[in-house]
Amino acid sequence: MDYIQPYLMLSSILFSMGIYAVITRKNAVAILMGIELILNSANINFITFNRFGNFATLDGHVFTIFVIVLAAAEAAVALAIIINLFKNIGTVDVDKAQEMKG
Amino acid sequence: MPIPDLGILLFLGIFMLISASALMVVTSPNLVHSAVSLLFTLFGVAAIYIYLYADFIAATQVVIYVGGILVLIIFGVMLTNKIDNATIDSKTHNKIPGLIFCSLLLIIQFYIIFNTKWHINENPIKDSTIKDIGNLLLTKYLLPFEVVSVLLLAALIGAAMLSRKKVQS
Secondary structure (H helix, E strand, C coil), X not given: CCCCHHHXXXXXXXXXXXXXXXXHECEHHHHHHHHHHHHHHHHHHHHHHHHHCCCCCCHHHHHHHHXXXXXXXXXXXXXXXXXXXXXXXXXXXXXXXXXXXX | CCCCCHHHHHHHHHHHHHHHHHHHHHHCCEHHHHHHHHHHHHHHHHHHHHHCCXXXXXXXXXXXXXXXXXXXXHXXXXXXXXXXXXCCECCXXXXXXXXXXXXXXXXXXXXXXXXXXXXXXXXXXXXXXXXXXXXXXXXXXXXXXXXXXXXXXXXXXXXXXXXXXXXXX
């Protein structure tokens, strides 16, 4: 597979679906899954351009490792917040978390 | 009719698998089905990394995403639903505007992908990327590497702090 377009197509499909999940879902865990899809599409782009671009070193791979580490930290903190939300208001519907609304 | 290359056929299969399972993640009303579909999406992305000669990243994807983050997400799905409510469902809203916006986004991206003249550079293919990644991490990217390790430690301690029971003092 020496063409760049299929990889970029796959990445844009994953990105659009992640944005769709973030827009339409009401459950906070489902929104988190959409964000994971978006991060994966960014990783595919990093690796693709590192493979086909004019780079002698593997900087794209190192960036992908950093993105994966940040995704792990983000998932842990987000799930702690979601579990606290469930303890406090009894649901994870993001529309119900409106105590600070004026 | 010539027989197409096996690698291209396999790539098409992986492409279809990732697209279909990502669609399931996004649209399935049952959250457990979404989480299981996310498993197939992440495995497919690992296979794409192998196509791009990124062996270490593919292994990292399987170990961290499938072994760590997906398990955390399934914990989240299970812990944030009442036991008496047997159907783990999830409501959606803004379906039509979201569909229009995302289709527009996809069309614009495809337009750019197919109308750009990409410069393709044939790099020599290395046997293994692990040695080069290790060298880069400990020379050029030493400071970000240390910063991100401290950040990961702080985030995990903070998450454990946030989700423990409050002690009555």
